[in-house]
Amino acid sequence: xxxxxxxxxxxxxxxxxxxxxxxxxxxxxxxxxxxxxxxxxxxxxxxxxxxxxxxxxxxxxxxxxxxxxxxxxxxxxxxxxxxxxxxxxxxxxxxxxxxxxxxxxxxxxxxxxxxxxxxxxxxxxxxxxxxxxxxxxxxxxxxxxxxxxxxxxxxxxxxxxxxxxxxxxxxxxxxxxxxxxxxxxxxxxxxxxxxxxxxxxxxxxxxxxxxxxxxxxxxxxxxxxxxxxxxxxxxxxxxxxxxxxxxxxxxxxxxxxxxxxxxxxxxxxxxxxxxxxxxxxxxxxxxxxxxxxxxxxxxxxxxxxxxxxxxxxxxxxxxxxxxxxx
Amino acid sequence: xxxxxxxxxxxxxxxxxxxxxxxxxxxxxxxxxxxxxxxxxxxxxxxxxxxxxxxxxxxxxxxxxxxxxxxxxxxxxxxxxxxxxxxxxxxxxxxxxxxxxxxxxxxxxxxxxxxxxxxxxxxxxxxxxxxxxxxxxxxxxxxxxxxxxxxxxxxxxxxxxxxxxxxxxxxxxxxxxxxxxxxxxxxxxxxxxxxxxxxxxxxxxxxxxxxxxxxxxxxxxxxxxxxxxxxxxxxxxxxxxxxxxxxxxxxxxxxxxxxxxxxxxxxxxxxxxxxxxxxxxx
Numbered sequence: 001x002x003x004x005x006x007x008x009x010x011x012x013x014x015x016x017x018x019x020x021x022x023x024x025x026x027x028x029x030x031x032x033x034x035x036x037x038x039x040x041x042x043x044x045x046x047x048x049x050x051x052x053x054x055x056x057x058x059x060x061x062x063x064x065x066x067x068x069x070x071x072x073x074x075x076x077x078x079x080x081x082x083x084x085x086x087x088x089x090x091x092x093x094x095x096x097x098x099x100x101x102x103x104x105x106x107x108x109x110x111x112x113x114x115x116x117x118x119x120x121x122x123x124x125x126x127x128x129x130x131x132x133x134x135x136x137x138x139x140x141x142x143x144x145x146x147x148x149x150x151x152x153x154x155x156x157x158x159x160x161x162x163x164x165x166x167x168x169x170x171x172x173x174x175x176x177x178x179x180x181x182x183x184x185x186x187x188x189x190x191x192x193x194x195x196x197x198x199x200x201x202x203x204x205x206x207x208x209x210x211x212x213x214x215x216x217x218x219x220x221x222x223x224x225x226x227x228x229x230x231x232x233x234x235x236x237x238x239x240x241x242x243x244x245x246x247x248x249x250x251x252x253x254x255x256x257x258x259x260x261x262x263x264x265x266x267x268x269x270x271x272x273x274x275x276x277x278x279x280x281x282x283x284x285x286x287x288x289x290x291x292x293x294x295x296x297x298x299x300x301x302x303x304x305x306x307x308x309x310x311x312x313x314x315x316x317x318x319x320x321x322x323x324x325x326x
Numbered sequence: 327x328x329x330x331x332x333x334x335x336x337x338x339x340x341x342x343x344x345x346x347x348x349x350x351x352x353x354x355x356x357x358x359x360x361x362x363x364x365x366x367x368x369x370x371x372x373x374x375x376x377x378x379x380x381x382x383x384x385x386x387x388x389x390x391x392x393x394x395x396x397x398x399x400x401x402x403x404x405x406x407x408x409x410x411x412x413x414x415x416x417x418x419x420x421x422x423x424x425x426x427x428x429x430x431x432x433x434x435x436x437x438x439x440x441x442x443x444x445x446x447x448x449x450x451x452x453x454x455x456x457x458x459x460x461x462x463x464x465x466x467x468x469x470x471x472x473x474x475x476x477x478x479x480x481x482x483x484x485x486x487x488x489x490x491x492x493x494x495x496x497x498x499x500x501x502x503x504x505x506x507x508x509x510x511x512x513x514x515x516x517x518x519x520x521x522x523x524x525x526x527x528x529x530x531x532x533x534x535x536x537x538x539x540x541x542x543x544x545x546x547x548x549x550x551x552x553x554x555x556x557x558x559x560x561x562x563x564x565x566x567x568x569x570x571x572x573x574x575x576x577x578x579x580x581x582x583x584x585x586x587x588x589x590x591x592x593x594x595x596x597x598x599x600x601x602x603x604x605x606x607x608x
Contacts, residue, residue, distance in 0.1 A: 052450050056607070077452040088447040090371070092378050101374075104367040105451050107356040116352075123349045125339030133378060144339070149447065154353025170338065177341040185350040 005030040005065060005157050005188035006051060012059030013046050013212075020046040022212030023060065028190060028205075030065075030156075033183050035203030035220075036192040039311070043212040044192040045085055048159050051190070052082045064157055081155035083146045085162045091135040095126050095145050098134060102152050120148040124178075140171025147178055151187075158182060160191045164198060176201055196310055200224070208314060215314050226313065232268040232283050234290075235299035239263040245295050252286045264298075361454035368461020373468070385431060386473040390424040394480045401544060410485040417481040417488075418498065418571040419543035422563060424477060425470045425506050426538060430530035432466050433513025437526045440518060456602055463510050470506045474499045489576035498573035501586055505566050508590035511597035518604040537563050562589050 006028035013021040021043040028034040036044050049055040051062055053073040061068065067075040082088060089098045096117050103113030121130050124144040129137060134145060143163060150158055160179065164172040179202055183189050193199050199206045200220040208216040208223065216223060224230075232253065236245055242259060249257045249268050256269030268286070270279045283302045290297055359367070376382060397420055402409035436459065439445065448458045478486075478495065488495050513530060520526050540554065541563040547555045558564050569582035 049446075052446075054446055054449055074452055077450055080450060082446060082450045084443045084446045086443040088443040090442070090444045092375050093371070097374055101367065101371055102447070102451070104370075105359065105364055105448070105453055105457075107359045107363075109356075112356070119349055119352070123342065123345040125341075140339075151350060151353060153355035154350050174339060174341055178346065181341060181343055181346045182350065185347060187350075 003030045003065075004028060004063075005032075006034070006063070006190060008047075008051070008060065008062040010060035011047065011050060011057055011062050013043075013050060013055060014058045019212050021050070021057075024207075024209070024212070024214055026207060026214070028188060030188050031183070031186055032204045033179065033189040033191055033202045035199030035206040036190065036209055037194070037196060037199045037206050037310075038192075038209035039194060042209045044209055045161055046212075047209070048082070048161050048190065048192055052080055052159050053077055054082075079156040080159060081150035081153070081157075082159045083143075083150045083161065083163060085165065087134065087142050087146055089134050089142070089146050089149055092133060094131050094133055095121055095137075096130045098145060099149060099152060102149050106153050116152060120152065124148045138171075139167050140174060143167065143171065143175055144178070147175070147182075151182065154185070155187055157188045157190065160189060162192055162194065165194065172198075196224075208310065210311065210315055216310075223310065230270050230279055231303050231309075232270065232286065233299070233301040233303060234266045234268070234297060235262075236264045236266075237296035237298050241295045242266065244293065245290060248289050248293060248295070249286055252289055253282055358452055361457060364453045364457035365460040365464060368458050369464030370461075372462055372465020376465070376468075383469070383472065386428055386469045387476050389428070390421075390473045390477045391480055393424045394420050394477050394484075397544065398484060405545060413481060413484055413486050414488075414575070415571075416544065417477070417486045418574045419541075419567045421474055421477045421481075421499075422502055422567050422570055423538045423543050425473050425502055426509060426563065426566075427534050428469060428473050429466070429506050429510045430513055430527070430534060431469075432463065432510040433515075433517035433526045433530055434523050435466075436462065436514050436517030437520065437523050455606065456598070459514050459601060459605065463507055463514070466510060467503055467507055470503050471499075474502060488574040490574045490578070491576070494573045494576055494578070497578075498570040501573065501583065502566065502570055505562075505586050505590050508593040511594055511601055515597050515601045515604065518601060537561060542567050562586075565589070 004027055006026060008024055008026045011021055011024040011026075012019065024043070024047055026034075026036075026047075036047065038044050046055065050057045051064060051069060053069050053076050056070060063069070064076045065079055067079070069076050090101070093101065096114075099117035099120055100110070100113045103116050104110065108116060118127075118130075121127050124147070126141060126145060126148070129141060134142060137145065147160075147163070163175050163179070167175065176198070179189055179191070189202075191199070191202060203220060205218065206216075206220055206223055207214045216226065218226075232249075234245065234249070236242060242264065245266060246257055246259060249266060253268045253270065257266060258268075259266055270282065280302060283300075287297065287300055394417070398409055398413055398416060401416070402412040406412035406415065439462070445458070478499070490498070512533075513526070516526050516529050520529065540558055541561050542558060543563070547558045547564070550558060565582050565585045568579060569586045572579040572582060
């Protein structure tokens with residue numbers, strides 16, 4: 001077993017009568033990306049803030065490379081960096097000023113801080129924006145300057161709190177690439193997200209959090225297997241062909257095929273053991289078979305399990321319920 | 327592919343493995359900065375903010391000018407017979423009032439600043455904990471100096487002729503700045519304690535108005551009823567005004583100066599500690 005970068009046992013944080021974090025146990029191996037997946041209000045940010053020494057735990061223990069976050073906060077701060085959910089940079093200052101400021105606070109002399117900032121801005125494609133105030137940056141640029149500030153000193157643990165929420169797909173891919181490069185250099189990344197595909201893309205292990213508790217933990221493969229490999233959504237031209245289509249699909253995809261509320265639509269849940277590729281193969285066989293028996297298909301889609309489906313499978317309520325209640 | 331699309335693609339950032347790796351490999355931090363150096367760096371941040379939003383200097387320029395003109399001409403004739411004569415008495419006091427009133431923006435500033443994500447970053451850095459707040463106050467000290475200087479210039483133009491000379495005026499202003507720095511810790515505490523900017527303003531007003539007006543700034547306390555005089559005489563602003571007035575008029579009162587320095591130390595000890603306690607809990 002490799003060294004643990006982060007270890008928590010029974011971590012608790014209570015706000016009033018809300019148990020935001022309610023007994024979380026985590027074991028994050030060093031040098032990996034660990035995903036903490038959950039809906040809004042699940043307690044992800046609160047947990048990260050405790051690990052980053054910003055909040056005092058009300059119960060339980062948390063260690064970062066063996067240092068207690070409460071008793072040895074300073075030792076923890078030497079080793080971690082945080083990119084918060086909202087920009088953890090000063091929006092009134094320019095990109096350069098922000099990085100020089102952090103550089104100075106880390107102990108660099110001014111020339112060294114300037115040099116390091118220029119180097120980081122270049123690596124993050126922000127040289128042209130160096131002298132603009134961060135408040136005039138696009139969402140993707142803000143994220144990048146934020147991550148740049150977090151690696152001014154290469155941290156042993158990097159906390160990324162919902163790093164791609166609100167980003168367009170291109171900026172999201174950029175952040176993903178950056179995370180992969182950072183972790184390849186040995187930094188442990190703890191990433192919170194609301195998106196299963198993000199955790200799937202980046203994390204080697206995932207903890208699913210709901211109402212302050214870990215409700216599932218494992219590799220992305222294990223997690224997806226527990227909820228099925230996804231679903232095939234089929235839309236027919238003619239509602240009268242649906243019973244025939246149901247029969248064909250059941251023959252190929254198994255018993256998980258159900259007619260939708262929409263009279264021309266069907267959904268087939270794929271079984272859990274299948275890999276993504278097998279799922280795709282099965283789906284294309286089903287499509288071919290439908291065509292062979294003369295059923296006209298208007299639309300055919302293969303969907304990955306969504307966070308909502310994971311939630312539905314792991315709890316008995318959808319992920320969005322909390323947001324409505326909150 | 328169209329020309330526009332090609333251009334757009336060229337402008338798009340793609341994380342480069344080599345340059346990011348180089349940056350990561352060179353990411354060893356030097357030894358941590360001293361408490362003083364970290365505080366000065368935060369002071370620099372405050373200066374940068376003034377540079378980017380210079381309008382925020384209105385309260386240390388326009389407001390003091392207004393105060394000086396208003397009270398000089400309002401009370402001058404009635405209280406001292408002549409404006410110039412009253413100005414010799416009023417100017418040190420109005421300088422104290424204006425600067426002490428400006429200190430409340432410290433609380434407002436802390437209250438809004440602390441809510442921003444950047445404070446999360448500051449608080450996860452391995453630095454001397456009070457540095458962020460001490461540095462912010464360093465920035466505010468510059469504002470206090472500006473306000474003091476503006477009032478002095480306006481006063482000199484209106485006919486203020488301090489007997490204490492350049493030295494006396496300078497020492498008086500240094501004393502005022504020292505006290506204001508110490509006094510500001512009350513506002514950093516409220517800035518952290520209260521939920522909104524508005525409530526910080528409200529509390530500041532409730533404290534500052536009686537404190538500055540129920541003092542010896544505008545009139546000598548001799549004419550006041552006994553109970554009021556009792557308050558005025560323990561009011562720290564009274565002692566501060568007496569000390570600055572003495573220095574500017576060329577008859578420094580060692581007792582009052584000591585009183586101001588001791589109360590400054592007490593303010594920092596009490597409210598600095600409370601502020602840090604709140605800051606660490608935030």
